[in-house]
Amino acid sequence: MANAVLDLSPPSMENIPPILDGVDVAQEQPQEQPENTENYACKMSTEVQAYHFGGSRKQATIHTAILYTVHGTKSYTTLSDSLRHDERAVWAHLEPILKEIRATYPQIMTLHVISDGPVTQYRNKANFYLLSTVPFLSGFKHVSWNYSEKSHGKGAPDGIGGAVKRDADLYVRRGGELQTPLDLYEMLTKKSGSTITHYWVNEESIQKYDELVPEKLTAVKGTLKIHQVLSSQAAQISHREVSCFCQHAEMKTCLCYQPVKVDLRDTTDNSLSTPEPPKKQPPQDLSGKFVIVTYDELPYVGQVLQVVGEENLSEQPHATLS
Numbered sequence: 001m002a003n004a005v006l007d008l009s010p011p012s013m014e015n016i017p018p019i020l021d022g023v024d025v026a027q028e029q030p031q032e033q034p035e036n037t038e039n040y041a042c043k044m045s046t047e048v049q050a051y052h053f054g055g056s057r058k059q060a061t062i063h064t065a066i067l068y069t070v071h072g073t074k075s076y077t078t079l080s081d082s083l084r085h086d087e088r089a090v091w092a093h094l095e096p097i098l099k100e101i102r103a104t105y106p107q108i109m110t111l112h113v114i115s116d117g118p119v120t121q122y123r124n125k126a127n128f129y130l131l132s133t134v135p136f137l138s139g140f141k142h143v144s145w146n147y148s149e150k151s152h153g154k155g156a157p158d159g160i161g162g163a164v165k166r167d168a169d170l171y172v173r174r175g176g177e178l179q180t181p182l183d184l185y186e187m188l189t190k191k192s193g194s195t196i197t198h199y200w201v202n203e204e205s206i207q208k209y210d211e212l213v214p215e216k217l218t219a220v221k222g223t224l225k226i227h228q229v230l231s232s233q234a235a236q237i238s239h240r241e242v243s244c245f246c247q248h249a250e251m252k253t254c255l256c257y258q259p260v261k262v263d264l265r266d267t268t269d270n271s272l273s274t275p276e277p278p279k280k281q282p283p284q285d286l287s288g289k290f291v292i293v294t295y296d297e298l299p300y301v302g303q304v305l306q307v308v309g310e311e312n313l314s315e316q317p318h319a320t321l322s
């Protein structure tokens with residue numbers, strides 16, 4: 001069994017000073033990797049950057065990532081013309097990278113994410129829900145998200161963002177035109193000899209994550225003190241104020257520092273409401289939607305591939321109690 005460590009350090013857009021042209025790079029040193037004895041480990045560093053296009057008012061959001069494995073390091077950018085930086089957008093940016101990790105290293109079952117902890121992006125129940133569902137869809141079995149308190153200042157400019165900026169500047173100086181975020185993405189993918197892998201993230205794929213997050217989620221107490229969130233089951237997390245990896249090599253969650261379990265599915269109102277008679281609803285197209293199904297009393301996350309018949313569409317699980 002093996003694991004992946006994903007180090008996120010994205011400053012929000014507001015922290016990036018306005019610039020007229022070029023990529024603004026906010027960089028930090030990768031954090032120390034938790035000790036591990038596995039055959040495979042990878043670590044990723046992700047940052048949000050903005051690229052402003054000189055001639056237009058358009059703007060691109062760029063996440064850069066570095067994946068560390070025992071085989072070496074790999075660099076990524078994910079680009080979008082969506083300027084959203086919330087946790088749903090972040091998961092849309094992570095999705096192609098997670099899928100690639102799983103496809104390249106099918107033996108990697110555990111994903112450790114390390115980030116700083118801006119509440120708007122990462123330390124909130126929507127992100128807890130996403131981290132306890134999305135990685136399982138890609139085939140990961142265990143997830144931890146670890147919040148560091150480090151403040152992230154500007155650092156060395158020679159990161160991936162710097163490389164993208166140099167590429168873009170050089171391209172424009174040689175007479176190339178970059179008018180839109182997609183132009184930038186296409187220029188980067190066509191550039192020969194690049195060691196960076198690029199993915200395009202469209203608005204639609206971000207909206208997919210909006211649909212995944214339920215309107216109601218269990219409130220998680222003491223969110224600001226949380227330093228580690230662990231999950232091995234859909235919508236089930238345990239959290240604690242200190243990150244610990246002591247049983248990490250055995251793929252176990254240790255009980256150090258009193259982890260607190262939370263079921264993020266908020267069922268409080270359901271138990272009080274009278275079950276309504278099933279409404280005759282127009283069949284919804286559920287294809288592609290995320291669902292949490294209970295099987296053997298354990299929740300699993302899945303994606304609807306095809307809807308056959310209509311019989312279950314308006315059925316609420318809580319209404320089946322009698």
Ligand SMILES: [Zn+2]
Nearest residue numbers: 244246254256
């Ligand atoms: Zn421990």
